[in-house]
Amino acid sequence: MSMLEGAPWLLAHKSMLEVNKPRKISLYGKDYVLWKDNLGEVKALPNACPHMGAMLSEGWCQQGKDGASEIVCPFHALGFDGKGCTILPGTKKKTLPQLEPLELIVQGDLIWSYGNCKPQASIPNILNEISSQYEFVGHIADISIESNLLSMLLNMHDYNHQNGTHRPLFKIEEVQFKSFQDHGHHSHALYNLPTAPTTLAEKLRHPKLLLLPKIIEVHLENHFPSMVIFHGENLLGRIAQVNFFLPESTNRTRTYVLLYGLPKSFAFPLLKHNLLDFARVITEQDGDILGKIYSNTVPKMKLNNEVGMDWVRRNFENWPEIVESNLSKRMF
Template sequence: MQPLELVIEGDFVWTYGGYEPKISIPNIMNEIAVDYEFIGATGERSIATDILSLLLNMHDYNHQNGTHRELFEIEEVQVKKFIDEGLHSHAYLTQPRKLPTFWEIVKNPAQLAMPKILEAHLENFFPFMGLMHGNNKLLSLKECHFYLPETENQSRVFVLIYMKAHSPIAHLIKKNLLKLIDVVIEQDAKILSKIYTNTPQKVKLNNEVGMDWVRRNFESFPAVTEPNLSL
C-alpha cells in the first residue's frame, strides 16, 4: 500500500488524499487555534448528495429562514455586503429574529447567545470550508464547516467549534452550542436528501450571490473567471 501523505501545520493534520494539490492550505485555522478555545467537533454526517448541491445549499443565504426557520425563527435575511476574492469570499448578513420564549430558553440555553438581530460574518474558502464569525456580549465564536466529496453522489460534512468567552455564562453553554450546530447540520442533511437534483432554475431570488459564487468557481476551479460578484 502507498503511504498517505500528510501535511502537519500547528494543531492540524491535513491530506489531499493522494491527489495532486490544486490550492494551498489556508492559514486561517492556525490563526484561530492561537486565540480561541477548541470546544469540540459536531455535525459529522455522510449525506447522499453530490458536492455541488451541498455547496449550493451551504451558501444559500435564503435557506436560514426556510430550512432553519423553526430553530432560529429568522424573519428576514439581508445581505449587506459580499466581497469576492476569487476562491475566497466574505458575506455580511443581518438577520432579524423572533425573541425566544422563557420555555424555549429553558429547553435550549444556547438561545441566550443569540440576540434579536443576528449579525453574521461568513468567510468562505472554496471548495472545502465555510467559517462563521459570531460575536456578542457572552462570547466570540468561530464555527468552521468542512465539506468533503466521498463519491460522485455522497458528501461528508463536519464542524469544528472554537470560542472566546466574554462572560462565565459562556462556559456553561458549550455543550448546548455543540448540540445546536448538530441540529442545524441534521436539518441541512434532511433537506439535501429531498431536493430535486439538476432541476433548471426558473426564478431568480434575492440573496443568491453566494450560490452564484459557488457556481462560477465550480465551473472554472482552480482558475477564477469573471464576473466579480462583490456588492
C-alpha cells in the same frame, strides 16, 4: 473534475481520533484507514488489506518490532506500518510496501490531504490564525450525506434558505443581506437575521435560546471549496464555527464542524455544549433538506442575493483557475 481534484481537504482534527483506534475515511471514491499513535503521529493507508481485502479500519493498532505503530488486519492479523509494509508469518523481514500511503500534511492538530493528487491550491492559513487566537471548543456533526459536492456547497452558500431550513429552531423571520466581498477562492458574506420573539416559557424549555440575540449578525468567511467559517458573538464571547466539506465519492459528501471560542464570560465553559448543539442542529437540518430536493430540477426563477451560489458555480466550473468577476461590485 466533479470532485475538484487537487484541492486541500481537512480530513480531521486530531481530537477526532482516539489513540490507537483506527478510523475509516473516504476521499475521491477511495476508502482509507486513519490512525493516531501514542505520540500523536497520524498515518493513513488504503482500507483494503492487500491479502484478501479485509477492512483494516475494523482491525486494531499495535506497536511493531521497530517501535512504530501498525494497523492490524482483523482477518489474518497482518500488521502494516505507515509505509504499507508487513512481516509475513514465518519470516523476520519486512516486505516492500504493499499499500500506497495517503499523503498527509499535519499542521499542529489539523490533518490535511490532497488525496494523493497534484496540489492545485494552497492550504488556507486561516485555521492556524484562529487556533492561535481562540480556544478550541470541540468537534460536532461529523456526518456523511447523500449529496454531490456541488449541491452541498450551493446549499451552504444559499443565504436565502436561513428562514426556511433553519426556521424551526431559530425562528428567523427574514434575511437582510448587506454585502458580498469576492476575492477569487476566498470571499466574505455579511447579512442580518432578525428572529421572532420567544417567551420565557420557551426559553426555559430550550435554554439555548437564551444565547440568541434579537438580530443574528452573520459574517461568513468562505474558502472554496472546503470551508465556511461563521464569525459571531453572543453573551458568552466570540466564536468561530468552521464547517468543512469533503467529497467522499461523486454522490456522497462528508461534513463536520470545528468550534473555536474566545470567552468573555465565566459561563462560557458551562454553556459551550449549547454552542456545539447549535452547530449540530444546523448541520443536521442542512443534511435533511438536501435529502428532500430533486437535484435534477432546473431552476426557473432566481431570488435576490444568490451571489454566494453564483460564486460557488463560477469557482466550481473553472477549477482550479481563479476567474475575475464583478460579483463584489453588484448592488444588493
